[in-house]
Amino acid sequence: MDSLFNNATTLLTFLLPGFLAAWVFYGLTSHPKPPQFERTVEALVFTFVVQALVKFTELMLLLAGRCFVLGTWTESSSLLWGFVLAGLLGAGLALAANKDFFHAGLRRAGFTTRTSHPSE
Numbered sequence: 001m002d003s004l005f006n007n008a009t010t011l012l013t014f015l016l017p018g019f020l021a022a023w024v025f026y027g028l029t030s031h032p033k034p035p036q037f038e039r040t041v042e043a044l045v046f047t048f049v050v051q052a053l054v055k056f057t058e059l060m061l062l063l064a065g066r067c068f069v070l071g072t073w074t075e076s077s078s079l080l081w082g083f084v085l086a087g088l089l090g091a092g093l094a095l096a097a098n099k100d101f102f103h104a105g106l107r108r109a110g111f112t113t114r115t116s117h118p119s120e
Helices: 002-028 036-064 075-098 101-108
Strands: none
Touching: 002 036, 002 075, 036 075, 075 101
């Protein structure tokens, strides 16, 4: 039973930043929330992106640590950076969606005539 709890805890701490990014995105945009399955898939995609950003951040901080000491990279720092980057990712994507950043570029390139606003 202990190993099941430890495995579930590890899985939740791994997936939680993706769900946080999705929560921030839908909290800051007027997009209607998709069905539960689609939200879960989006959260898994956000998890992949956040975990890649955490690994990149770890690499950059370890490289910077060669010049001056910042501290040691632990599981706690990985989790903290995951939450920070998840919040920034969700807020950044919400800003891009609200300002019509992605669709404006696609409209200029002739790929679409749609906007990123769901009500238009």
